[in-house]
Amino acid sequence: MPRTAGTAPRTADTAPWIAMYHSVADPADDPYRITVSPERLDAQLGWLRRRGLRGVSVERLLDACRRGRGRGLVGLTFDDGYRDFLDHAVPLLHRHGCTATVFVLPGRLGGDNAWDPLGPRKPLLDADGIRQAAAHGMEIASHGLTHIDLTAAGDHALRREAAGSRAALADLTGQDVPGFCYPYGKADGRVLAAVRAAGYRYACAIGPGALTGPLALPRMHVGQQDTPWRLRLKQATGGPRGRTLRPAAVTS
Secondary structure (H helix, E strand, C coil), rough: CCCCCCCCCCCCHHCCCEEEEEEECCCCCCCEEEECCCCHHHHHHHHHHCCEEEEHHHHHHHHHCCCCCCCCCCEEECCCCCCCHHHHHHHHHHHHCCCEEEEEEEHHHCCCCCCCCCCCCCCCCCHHHHHHHHHHCCCCEEECCCCCHHHHCCCHHHHHHHHHHHHHHHHCCCEEEEEEEEEHHHCCCCHHHEEEEHHEEEEEEECCCCCCCCCCCCCCCCCCCHHHHHHHHHHHCCCCCECCHHHHHHHC
16 A cells, blocks of 8 residues: 555654754744744644654754664754744644754844844744743754854854853753754854864754764755655655765764
């Protein structure tokens, strides 16, 4: 019988991968295609679970991969630290038995996405919201201080965005901060070196190109148009496009 999008495959055939989300809210006004509705996220998480997969934080995924136990796990990431992560994403993650990594901006606490000129303005988590997300079992990681293109930043600004954001988040949460996410997905050798010097153990990009290893992890964008069938197609074609995690990505 042909397999449908909702039936569970053998998870042993599925290489670990990392999904990239942003905002979870009404996607009606969404010029950058960064928003999924709560209903769509609910359906996507349900699809993962029906396939025998479970969403976890990137730190948890990489640790499992290093121990040879990454099969059946998918990394879930939410960029920018929108307040709707706490309002909409966290309850759905709990409903489906999942956790996630949220990449936040400690230099814009309680602010908005001013870096997106077309809008709409979306409020960001404040310090208390970040602590609440951590208390709900989510990994708090850095997206830099203020969401700037690090490849165009001077050396001082680059150090402040990488090392400064890690120190600020550690002070805010009282926890270690192992992960970083490159704003706009942009990274080069100089940026990667600054992230390594800041003490991060992993960093997420989008399509890292020639960059490899745990500081250049690829991810798969997930949006409002991604029905379970489209997600299945994305996953199936992810390997050749470099969106799944290779052994070198977690052991280098």
